[in-house]
Amino acid sequence: MIFTSPEMLLFALLSTLLRPVISKNVLLIVIDDLGSTDLSPTPPSLPPGSTPLLTPFLTSLYTSPNSQPLNLHTSPQCTPSRSSLLTGYTPETLGLSHYVLVNGQDLSIPLQFPLLPQYLPNHTSHLFGKWHVGHARNSYTPLERGYEIFKGYYLGSTDFFEHVNNEVCCCEEVCSPLRTNSSFNQSYIDLQGYDVTLPSGYSTDIVTEDVLKVIDDYDGEKDFFLHVNFPATHSGPDGLPQYKESDVDPDLYARSPKRAGFDAMLKNLDSNIERIFKSLQDKRLLDGTLVIILSDNGGETSSGASNYPLRGEKFTYFEGGIKTPAMIINSDKMVVDRIVGMEDILPSIIDDLNHDLIVTTNTLFEGESIFKSSSREYKVLLDPVYHCGTVFYSSYKLVVNGTCGYDVIFNKPYLGGWSKPDDSYDNKPSIPKNINEVMLFNLNDDEEERVDLSEAKKDLVEEMLKVYKEREREVRGLERQSIMLGDDIEIIRPKGGGKIGPWLPD
Numbered sequence: 001m002i003f004t005s006p007e008m009l010l011f012a013l014l015s016t017l018l019r020p021v022i023s024k025n026v027l028l029i030v031i032d033d034l035g036s037t038d039l040s041p042t043p044p045s046l047p048p049g050s051t052p053l054l055t056p057f058l059t060s061l062y063t064s065p066n067s068q069p070l071n072l073h074t075s076p077q078c079t080p081s082r083s084s085l086l087t088g089y090t091p092e093t094l095g096l097s098h099y100v101l102v103n104g105q106d107l108s109i110p111l112q113f114p115l116l117p118q119y120l121p122n123h124t125s126h127l128f129g130k131w132h133v134g135h136a137r138n139s140y141t142p143l144e145r146g147y148e149i150f151k152g153y154y155l156g157s158t159d160f161f162e163h164v165n166n167e168v169c170c171c172e173e174v175c176s177p178l179r180t181n182s183s184f185n186q187s188y189i190d191l192q193g194y195d196v197t198l199p200s201g202y203s204t205d206i207v208t209e210d211v212l213k214v215i216d217d218y219d220g221e222k223d224f225f226l227h228v229n230f231p232a233t234h235s236g237p238d239g240l241p242q243y244k245e246s247d248v249d250p251d252l253y254a255r256s257p258k259r260a261g262f263d264a265m266l267k268n269l270d271s272n273i274e275r276i277f278k279s280l281q282d283k284r285l286l287d288g289t290l291v292i293i294l295s296d297n298g299g300e301t302s303s304g305a306s307n308y309p310l311r312g313e314k315f316t317y318f319e320g321g322i323k324t325p326a327m328i329i330n331s332d333k334m335v336v337d338r339i340v341g342m343e344d345i346l347p348s349i350i351d352d353l354n355h356d357l358i359v360t361t362n363t364l365f366e367g368e369s370i371f372k373s374s375s376r377e378y379k380v381l382l383d384p385v386y387h388c389g390t391v392f393y394s395s396y397k398l399v400v401n402g403t404c405g406y407d408v409i410f411n412k413p414y415l416g417g418w419s420k421p422d423d424s425y426d427n428k429p430s431i432p433k434n435i436n437e438v439m440l441f442n443l444n445d446d447e448e449e450r451v452d453l454s455e456a457k458k459d460l461v462e463e464m465l466k467v468y469k470e471r472e473r474e475v476r477g478l479e480r481q482s483i484m485l486g487d488d489i490e491i492i493r494p495k496g497g498g499k500i501g502p503w504l505p506d
């Protein structure tokens, strides 16, 4: 796949609009590691006897008349997904499809790619919550890439109460050739004043308060782009859910502490998103706001999320790792029924705001507006370092080394089965004896990926595998190398002190 010049695209977009743009606020809510079926009105996975709906608000949004669901398939991890969302390009092209950014890593979305807020020059762009697409140099950070306000975390996996990330790059396998053992504290940052004072409270509440303040102060002068990257429902630094005790359902806790913890995070998130909507409603802004809500990747069942009855989880290329809940609200346009990738979201926002020229010609973005049918015959997602990925073609899905990301990262074989979040596996008869290197499913009648058709449809497998291999060859050289910083690095900013980066000059 060839991209000519993203800057050219930005220039074209800003200078040659065919029709007047629509004045509209934009609210983009990204949930972290939400399970594929966590918003289901009847969660198929909760322990028997306990089906209180924990996301009454989000679930009601899903079924509201102004809302349209998206058949979103993301990368199975955070940084690849988010970089794609922000650029309109696939993570493979960006060279970021392999793993997530780790603490102290000198890497970011390549600077020649403009980010979403840069396509919205008439909006005031705010970012709250998690960033996780570059932090070692000033030029990688939100204020240098189109946002006027940023408050939040540069990395993932930040403690929900302490607001620091003391992550150490875990192992040669993941970090190599990066330097291991680096330990830099990442904390909640108020970049308006380089204020490194840690806030007190629970991160979902803090992020919500920041958002409410923007809405409250809004004077109607300029449209806003509010980008809210909630750290929830990602696990805390120890891999378990971090929640407020007051949100826990004691009955559920007695049966499944892990799921109860996850549900407590989710319940809190749901009510905070409701507060944001209510605030927009009170200011009479809701109808004029395009809202997109999605998750960056599938749920981590080991921390209580539910993808059930879908197969697999975060880090895997089965549906449970890459099919995530997503909806668009208050668009006047109709979403076309097709597989949507993260790279499609940016062109869709631009399309909704009536920047017709770029989106119809579709020459430069890899993503395509969700309001138009796709010119893509195949959709490929892959990790050229771990040699795994997937290809979609019509209703067929080819899975190559489907669990490999999980296997390598956690250094244990993953069964690749159908996991319930209540600490148990559904293992009769669902756990496969082994995972074939190449598998084929027909999602039309087998969304749970239970019947491997690769033996029965050898020609199709060959065809799709060829597409996969071609794409792998194409992007292999793009995978970006980076170095880890040492503890002795000179701290460039912030002035407030503390080792929160950026550390390197631009």
Ligand SMILES: *[C@@H]1O[C@H](CO)[C@@H](O)[C@H](O)[C@H]1NC(C)=O
Pocket: 013, 014, 017, 021, 119, 120, 121, 122
């Ligand atoms: C920004 O606003 C100006 C003035 O209303 C308008 O001419 C221009 O088309 C807008 N550009 C974009 C990209 O929204």
Ligand SMILES: *[C@@H]1O[C@H](CO)[C@@H](O)[C@H](O)[C@H]1NC(C)=O
Pocket: 179, 180, 181
């Ligand atoms: C990381 O730490 C371990 C244990 O302290 C040490 O043996 C190893 O040499 C360190 N590796 C690097 C690259 O600093």
Ligand SMILES: *[C@@H]1O[C@H](CO)[C@@H](O)[C@H](O)[C@H]1NC(C)=O
Pocket: 162, 164, 166, 183, 184, 185, 499
């Ligand atoms: C990181 O923060 C912890 C407290 O949360 C502190 O004990 C530790 O010294 C800090 N480490 C660095 C490298 O600043």
Ligand SMILES: *[C@@H]1O[C@H](CO)[C@@H](O)[C@H](O)[C@H]1NC(C)=O
Pocket: 386, 387, 388, 400, 401, 437, 438
């Ligand atoms: C599956 O993974 C193995 C080990 O990384 C790799 O050698 C092989 O090429 C992968 N299979 C395909 C079809 O890419």
